[in-house]
Amino acid sequence: MNLTVTEENYIKSIFHLQQAEGNVSTNELAASLHTKPASVTDMLKKLTNKNLLNYIPYQGVRLTKDGKKQALMIVRKHRLWEFFLVDKLQFGWDEVHEVAEELEHVSSKKLVEKLDSFLGHPKFDPHGDPIPDIHGNMVAVRQFNLIDIKPGTLVEVCSVGSQSAELLELLRHKNIGISTEMLIMKKFEFDHSVEIKIKNSQHINISQQLAQALFVKLV
Amino acid sequence: MNLTVTEENYIKSIFHLQQAEGNVSTNELAASLHTKPASVTDMLKKLTNKNLLNYIPYQGVRLTKDGKKQALMIVRKHRLWEFFLVDKLQFGWDEVHEVAEELEHVSSKKLVEKLDSFLGHPKFDPHGDPIPDIHGNMVAVRQFNLIDIKPGTLVEVCSVGSQSAELLELLRHKNIGISTEMLIMKKFEFDHSVEIKIKNSQHINISQQLAQALFVKLV
DNA sequence: TAAATTATTTAGATTTGTCTAAAAATAATT
DNA sequence: AATTATTTTTAGACAAATCTAAATAATTTA
Ligand SMILES: [Mn+2]
Ligand SMILES: [Mn+2]
Ligand SMILES: [Mn+2]
Ligand SMILES: [Mn+2]
Numbered sequence: 001m002n003l004t005v006t007e008e009n010y011i012k013s014i015f016h017l018q019q020a021e022g023n024v025s026t027n028e029l030a031a032s033l034h035t036k037p038a039s040v041t042d043m044l045k046k047l048t049n050k051n052l053l054n055y056i057p058y059q060g061v062r063l064t065k066d067g068k069k070q071a072l073m074i075v076r077k078h079r080l081w082e083f084f085l086v087d088k089l090q091f092g093w094d095e096v097h098e099v100a101e102e103l104e105h106v107s108s109k110k111l112v113e114k115l116d117s118f119l120g121h122p123k124f125d126p127h128g129d130p131i132p133d134i135h136g137n138m139v140a141v142r143q144f145n146l147i148d149i150k151p152g153t154l155v156e157v158c159s160v161g162s163q164s165a166e167l168l169e170l171l172r173h174k175n176i177g178i179s180t181e182m183l184i185m186k187k188f189e190f191d192h193s194v195e196i197k198i199k200n201s202q203h204i205n206i207s208q209q210l211a212q213a214l215f216v217k218l219v
Numbered sequence: 220m221n222l223t224v225t226e227e228n229y230i231k232s233i234f235h236l237q238q239a240e241g242n243v244s245t246n247e248l249a250a251s252l253h254t255k256p257a258s259v260t261d262m263l264k265k266l267t268n269k270n271l272l273n274y275i276p277y278q279g280v281r282l283t284k285d286g287k288k289q290a291l292m293i294v295r296k297h298r299l300w301e302f303f304l305v306d307k308l309q310f311g312w313d314e315v316h317e318v319a320e321e322l323e324h325v326s327s328k329k330l331v332e333k334l335d336s337f338l339g340h341p342k343f344d345p346h347g348d349p350i351p352d353i354h355g356n357m358v359a360v361r362q363f364n365l366i367d368i369k370p371g372t373l374v375e376v377c378s379v380g381s382q383s384a385e386l387l388e389l390l391r392h393k394n395i396g397i398s399t400e401m402l403i404m405k406k407f408e409f410d411h412s413v414e415i416k417i418k419n420s421q422h423i424n425i426s427q428q429l430a431q432a433l434f435v436k437l438v
Numbered sequence: 439t440a441a442a443t444t445a446t447t448t449a450g451a452t453t454t455g456t457c458t459a460a461a462a463a464t465a466a467t468t
Numbered sequence: 469a470a471t472t473a474t475t476t477t478t479a480g481a482c483a484a485a486t487c488t489a490a491a492t493a494a495t496t497t498a
Contacts, residue, residue, distance in 0.1 A: 026475075
């Protein structure tokens with residue numbers, strides 16, 4: 001079953017949205033895809049006919065097993081290409097997302113697998129997100145939101161909550177990236193900011209908004 | 220000016236067809252793009268409005284300066300990706316064309332230039348065709364059709380007349396590839412076949428059809 | 439030159455993905 | 469419970485790219 005670029009983008013968005021919440025609503029999807037709710041309704045019907053998702057009018061949508069499998073293969077391609085761009089072509093990790101949005105739709109299965117070999121079967125993309133293998137499996141690292149970590153804990157950044165240019169610009173400025181190790185020093189009640197100490201570096205303050213966008217694992 | 224994938228494919232086809240002949244006809248284009256003449260007429264009007272080609276009804280079409288420039292950049296991407304697939308991902312030279320047909324439409328300019336650097340600025344693709352540089356210039360190697368070479372001449376294969384699977388299969392079987400050196404031994408009037416001797420190998424016979432599909436340079 | 443053939447264009451329809459505006463269903467407030 | 473607000477769906481229109489069938493132009497053949 002061959003999907004159009006548009007269909008693939010819908011499937012992928014639903015996949016990401018249904019991780020967080022249960023059923024994905026029409027409005028959520030419209031926002032995420034920068035389109036209108038009416039257009040989403042049309043597409044949901046179409047994808048339902050292709051057995052990629054279960055859709056109940058007014059109740060939102062979830063991917064079927066098949067839909068999830070398709071989504072995982074698109075995510076696999078997206079993250080492999082991002083790794084390629086950073087590791088081989090010297091792109092910055094904050095400039096690869098847009099390009100990968102196009103590359104992920106190149107259809108050759110052989111290309112994906114040969115690319116994976118060429119890259120040495122990487123397990124994580126440049127943003128710290130796990131790369132699904134050919135069967136759709138990915139390593140599960142227990143991740144915590146930085147805002148929930150108790151003072152005194154040593155953690156390592158393993159992914160970021162979005163790929164927005166604004167966020168990545170701020171991270172670059174603060175010298176925080178994937179695999180940066182940091183000690184949580186203190187949490188301030190007033191503005192929910194967090195004081196941290198980056199390994200071999202000075203103490204800095206992280207705003208509530210930034211802390212909520214950082215995911216870490218215990219080291 | 221951003222072109223759709225379809226528009227890019229039209230521009231590229233016209234570019235290739237107008238190399239050989241003068242004006243490109245509607246029917247030729249339809250055949251080359253596996254579409255119908257009526258569809259071609261529609262698209263020619265559209266591309267004319269975008270100033271990419273000069274179109275006179277019933278008289279065929281030629282690219283404008285701008286159209287040619289666009290075409291060269293698509294060809295550049297196509298051939299760079301083909302080189303990448305063969306040189307880095309270990310694809311066979313006979314299996315890269317289809318994949319490159321998709322990759323050539325990925326739009327990031329930065330990607331093309333970084334890919335070019337990563338590959339070491341190759342001058343020829345795996346089929347021996349020259350890769351245009353960022354300004355659209357490509358090295359011109361004087362090429363001859365093997366069928367026109369006089370006996371006694373030493374030549375080197377530098378490109379093939381088509382990328383058909385059938386042709387590439389035969390070449391693989393005869394152990395002929397890009398940069399294969401061969402001495403032209405004798406031409407037979409009866410069937411216009413050619414006897415050649417591949418360097419460090421035995422004498423073999425090349426059919427008229429095959430000789431017409433091989434382009435060589437003098438060494 | 440006139441007739442027949444071939445090439446090209448026009449006319450009208452179709453598919454895909456989108457949109458706006460209006461109607462209907464659901465959820466939240468009073 | 470009734471009203472209001474929000475969400476979602478329907479109805480109808482539109483642009484892009486395509487197709488078939490018919491009309492017209494150009495070319496070839498007789
Ligand atoms: Mn991304
Ligand atoms: Mn990523
Ligand atoms: Mn090719
Ligand atoms: Mn090629």
